[in-house]
Amino acid sequence: xxxxxxxxxxxAQASYLxxxxxxxxxxxxxxxxxxxxxxxxxAAHGVQITDVTETHLHADYLSGSRELAEAAGAALHxxxxxxxxxxxxxxxxxxxxxxxxxxxxxRVRVLATPGHTPEHLSFLITDGGMTDQPGYLLSGDFVxxxxxxxxxxxxxxxxxxxxxxxxxxxxxxxxxxRFVTLPDHVLVLPGHGAGSACGKSLGAVPATTVGYxxxxxxxxxxxxxxxxxxxxxRLLHGQPEAHAYFARMKRQNRDGPALRGPAEPLxxxxxxxxxxxxxxxxxxxxxxxxxxDVRRRSVSGALTVPASSKRSTFAAWSYDPEREDTPLILLAxxxxxxxxxxxxxxxxxxxxxxxxVTTTEGLRSFTPETVAPADLAAYEHDLxxxxxxxxEHALGAVPGSAQLxxxxxxxxxxxxxxxxxxxxxxxxxxxxLRAGIISAALRRAGCEVAELEGSYAGWSQWAAAR
Numbered sequence: 001x002x003x004x005x006x007x008x009x010x011x012a013q014a015s016y017l018x019x020x021x022x023x024x025x026x027x028x029x030x031x032x033x034x035x036x037x038x039x040x041x042x043a044a045h046g047v048q049i050t051d052v053t054e055t056h057l058h059a060d061y062l063s064g065s066r067e068l069a070e071a072a073g074a075a076l077h078x079x080x081x082x083x084x085x086x087x088x089x090x091x092x093x094x095x096x097x098x099x100x101x102x103x104x105x106x107r108v109r110v111l112a113t114p115g116h117t118p119e120h121l122s123f124l125i126t127d128g129g130m131t132d133q134p135g136y137l138l139s140g141d142f143v144x145x146x147x148x149x150x151x152x153x154x155x156x157x158x159x160x161x162x163x164x165x166x167x168x169x170x171x172x173x174x175x176x177x178r179f180v181t182l183p184d185h186v187l188v189l190p191g192h193g194a195g196s197a198c199g200k201s202l203g204a205v206p207a208t209t210v211g212y213x214x215x216x217x218x219x220x221x222x223x224x225x226x227x228x229x230x231x232x233x234r235l236l237h238g239q240p241e242a243h244a245y246f247a248r249m250k251r252q253n254r255d256g257p258a259l260r261g262p263a264e265p266l267x268x269x270x271x272x273x274x275x276x277x278x279x280x281x282x283x284x285x286x287x288x289x290x291x292x293d294v295r296r297r298s299v300s301g302a303l304t305v306p307a308s309s310k311r312s313t314f315a316a317w318s319y320d321p322e323r324e325d326t327p328l329i330l331l332a333x334x335x336x337x338x339x340x341x342x343x344x345x346x347x348x349x350x351x352x353x354x355x356x357v358t359t360t361e362g363l364r365s366f367t368p369e370t371v372a373p374a375d376l377a378a379y380e381h382d383l384x385x386x387x388x389x390x391x392e393h394a395l396g397a398v399p400g401s402a403q404l405x406x407x408x409x410x411x412x413x414x415x416x417x418x419x420x421x422x423x424x425x426x427x428x429x430x431x432x433l434r435a436g437i438i439s440a441a442l443r444r445a446g447c448e449v450a451e452l453e454g455s456y457a458g459w460s461q462w463a464a465a466r
Contacts, residue, residue, distance in 0.1 A: 001106050001127040002045050003136065005189065005206060008032060010312050010344055011061050012193045014206070016138055018125060019047040023104025027051040029123060029138050030191055033064035033257065034343040035071050042072075051101055053077040055140025055191060056120040057086060057253045059153050059246040061312065062349040066090065070259055077101065081112050082119035085160075090256035095121060105129040111178055115171025116141040116149030122178070124186075133183065137210070140191040142171075143179055145208040148219060151235060156242035157250055168232040175223050184211025240389050243407030245316035245348065252349055260351065266330070266338050267355040271362035274329055278302075278363065283354050284444075285363070286315065287331045288341060291436040295451075299331070300364040304440035306433070307337060316348040317407050318441040327352035334358060368439065369450040371426060373462035376452065382423030383416070385409075387438050388430055388456070398428065398452070398459050406438040413445060420447075428452035428459070 002019040017038060019026035026047040028038050031054075042049045049072040054065045056079065069076035069092075080087075080094030088094075097112035105128035113122045122143075125136035141149035151167035154160035187207055194204040214220050222231035252258075277283035278301060285299050288307040298304075305314045319328065328345070330353060332338035338356035345353060371379045376398075386393050387406035397403070402419055404412060406429065416425070425447055429435040432455040439449045452459060 001125075001129065002026070002047065003125075004041060004045075006037060006041070007193070007206070008312075008347070010310055011347060012202070013061055014189070014191055014193065016189060017041055017045075017049075018103070018106065018108065018138075019045060020104030020106045020129075021045070021047065022129070023106075024048060025050045025103040027053065027101060027103060027108060028068055030054045030058075030140065031064035031068045033062050033067050033260065033346045035064050035068040038068055039071060048072070049074045050103070051075050051077060053095065053101075053121075053123075055079075055122065055138065055142075056117045057082070057088075057250060058141075059157060059242070059249050059253075061347045062249055062257050063253050064257075066257055067260055070261075079112075079119040079121045081114065081121070082117075086117065086119050086254060088256075089254055109134070111137075113139075113142040113174040113178055115151055115167055115174045117154070118167070118170070120149075120174075124182070134186055136187045136189060137182065138189050138191075142174065142190075143188055143208075143213060144190040144192060144202045145188075145205045146213075146217060147202050148175075148235060150239050152239050153242055153246065153250075157244070157247035159247075164236055165232060168235050169228065171235065172223065172228050172231050175219065176226075179210065180214055180220075180223060182210045184209065184214065186210045188213065238391060240391065241405040241408060243313065243317065243405075244411035245320065245407070248320070248322055248349065257349065258351070260346065263342075266335065266342060266353065268335065268338075269329060269355040269357050271357060271359055274357045275363050277329065277354070282326065283329045284319070284326050285331055285357075286319075286328045286341075287360075287440075288333075288337070289331065291433065294436065294440075295368055295370070297360065297365050298368050298440070299360055300366055301444055302331070302440065303328075303444060304437050306437075307332070307341060311341065312344040312348045313407070314437050315345055315350055317410070318437060319350060320410065321350050321352065325352065327354040329354050330356040331360065332356045332358065368443075370453045371450050372453045373459040376426065376459075379426070379450075380424065381426045381450065383420035383425045384452075385416075385419075385425050385427045386429070386456070387427060387434050392430065396456070396460070398456060401428070406434045409438050410441055410445060416442075416447070422448075424448045424450060426450050426452055428455040430456050432458075 052069040076092040099110040101108040109124040123138040152164040285302040384401040393403040
């Protein structure tokens with residue numbers, strides 16, 4: 001049996017290729033949308049991708065299941081357990097609890113494991129060439145290393161009302177009736193790792209076992225004692241804010257992500273062409289330089305998404321393709337980085353990229369406004385905005401600040417307008433990264449914005465030294 005984990009550190013998301021070397025058949029579970037990596041991996045192993053599936057309707061990224069099935073000529077399988085609201089809206093073979101997909105001696109058994117979402121599936125793997133006992137569980141967003149998938153997303157971004165307790169109750173039943181009944185030796189391979197917003201305290205290790213989670217996970221004593229009420233209270237408490245773009249991902253994944261097909265290489269554009277497109281509003285620049293460079297010289301009207309980390313998420317905070325169709329031009333180091341960045345954008349459904357440019361020379365620029373902590377009290381502003389999460393803000397904040405997560409700011413502009421009434425906003429986060437990203441997005445939306453130098457860490461250091 002062949003089992004490969006492909007991990008996207010940007011979204012903290014794992015997909016899996018599972019294959020029978022003897023039968024030369026493979027299945028891919030939870031693929032991302034830039035699918036060539038799976039085709040290349042299958043070819044390297046000398047197998048053919050004959051089946052594609054996913055554990056559930058994802059909220060944090062746009063699924064590549066349709067794209068890969070089309071590219072590989074494979075059968076596409078999706079959950080048949082979504083009910084009226086969360087059934088897939090495109091043609092695929094429906095999987096139900098107890099179904100099996102056979103890849104030669106390798107068997108993939110479907111387990112319905114609702115809780116994170118109503119339609120959620122897990123896949124129990126048996127390597128029939130070695131044993132008749134299951135050995136692996138692809139758990140998706142059901143069980144993570146040290147945590148569980150959050151049950152509140154239908155309320156937060158899916159248009160549901162008061163579904164979180166029912167979802168938490170379903171999660172408890174899935175643990176009690178499915179997970180803890182599996183053999184302790186079964187290796188659990190989750191769909192996310194540390195840094196994902198699909199849970200609140202995911203572990204950084206790539207795998208765990210049923211037995212280990214039953215022994216050490218926070219939820220295990222609740223399930224063992226049958227304390228459903230205690231479990232629900234603990235699971236729902238302290239969940240982070242869901243990013244606003246999750247709602248778009250949910251809808252698009254349900255209705256069917258657009259098929260992209262083979263992509264042409266991105267064109268390198270001249271600074272003069274880019275300047276003309278920015279001037280007439282026919283393109284938007286996505287500046288991927290480090291924030292220190294952006295703060296010294298920003299391109300007017302550009303969005304800021306540093307190429308270092310979490311660029312898919314930060315781009316989806318800053319640009320909503322459902323609300324605008326102006327294509328992006330990437331400011332990138334070279335063609336290779338531009339292609340990598342385009343793949344990051346594809347994973348969150350941002351498809352319209354017109355090309356790339358490698359310099360800011362000739363582009364209209366300005367120096368973003370900042371304010372030092374010592375000058376903040378005397379600085380004229382109408383709103384001091386903390387764009388960290390609720391929990392971070394509760395642990396300590398600059399006095400007088402209002403909190404609104406950076407991942408929701410562009411979707412709550414009316415709330416912001418009511419708070420600052422068109423005046424200047426001073427933005428901060430913990431270190432300055434999130435503040436820099438959302439400040440650029442707010443400026444493009446028409447807000448007058450300054451950044452607090454050093455953000456909360458800088459302010460705290462200044463306040464302690466007073």
